[in-house]
Amino acid sequence: MEFLTPESWDEALTAKALSPDALPLAGGTDVMVELNLTARRPPLLLDLTRIPELTTWSLTDDGRIRLGAGVTYRQVIEELNDELPGLAMAARTVGSPQIRNRGTVGGNLGAASPAGDCHPPLLAVGAEVEVASVVGSRLIPIDEFFTGVKRNALSPEELIAAVIVPTARGPQQFSKIGTRNAMVIAVCSFAIALDAHHQTVGTGIGSAAPTPIRAHGAERMLTHALKSLWQRRGPLPEDLVQQFALNVATAAKPIDDVRGTAAYRQHALTVMARRTLTWAWDEYWSTGEAAA
Structure with missing residues (x-):
């Protein structure tokens, strides 16, 4: 097995173009497990850990967060808790501190596991995945990125450059069920994002379908039902919560x-x-956002 170690983004894209079957390696928290268990034996590994621009995040002109594909769970937790609270909640549930120090958002997306912890909160806010090759870059809506069990919409010569995530416009929550509290793969997971500015609701479901998915019907139902409730101070009707x-x-x-x-x-x-x-709703009205 060959091991390629590009030191710039251009070098990485060129290597991927010349060897489309090369397997990208970011944090390695998924790839190394598969290699150790001999579940996968790629002819080439493409190490992306030496490319500095992948490990940073920035604010875009339209006010979204551009997370480099190499941004770790720890960075999300420590640096973006206020801007991306749902993603930060999900990141806190990932493995051990060692895994959170190594594992990356881009790597989680590339693995495309139905149980990936980052996927539900990214679906709930309508993120976009920025992918690139030697011929250019493109944005893939997160809804279209997952194409099957551990399959994604990347072409063989493309790499994930970043994920573009809207900053929170209201409370966000994430929850998952697992067999133990630490280092757990989700039995199932769920994320919700309330957008108080546009008065809409987003959702994300993990480990309960061949791919991570949104609950579109639930979103539409709740968005319609909340039209008269956004300015109301108090809990939601129980029958509405149950129907959702x-x-x-x-x-x-x-x-x-x-x-x-x-x-x-x-x-x-x-x-x-x-x-x-x-x-999420209790946070919304208890913090005074409803009155505003």
């Missing part, structure tokens, strides 16, 4: 596997959807 939770569970397409049954996943999603919506 049921709609979220209906959107899922879970299977039985070693981590849990399909029935359990759907039940867990109703619980997580109900709790996260309640937490």
Whole structure:
């Protein structure tokens, strides 16, 4: 197995163009496990850890956050908790401190696991994935990025450059179910983002379908129902919360596997959807945003 170590972004793109079957290596928290278990034996590894521009984030002209593909979970937690609270919550649930120091948002996207922790909060806010090759770059809406189990929309010669994430315009929440508290792969997960400026709701579901997905029907139902409630100070009607939770569970397409049954996943999603919506709404009106 060859090991390529480009030291610039242009070098990396050129290497990927010359060797489209090269497997990118960022934090290595997924790739190295597969290599150690002999689940994968790529002919080439493309080490991206020496490219400094991938490890930084910046504010775009339209006020969004551009996260370089090599930005770690720890950076998100420590530097972007206020701007990207849902993603920071998800990052805190990832593995151990050592994993959070190494694992990257771009690597999580590239692996495209249905159970990826970053995926639900990115779906909930409508992020875009910036990908590049020697011929140029393009933006892929997060809804279109995941194409199957551990498959994504990248062409063979493309690499993930960054993910463009809208800053929070209201409360965000993330929750996941696992078999233990630490270093857990999600049995299922759920994220919600309230956009108080546009008065809309976004969702993301993980580990309950072949790909991470949004609960579009639940979003539409709740967005419509909240039209008369955004300026109201107080808890949401219980029947509305329950209907939202049921709609979220209906959107899922879970299977039985070693981590849990399909029935359990759907039940867990109703619980997580109900709790996260309640937490987000309570934060919204208790902080004075509703009155504003």
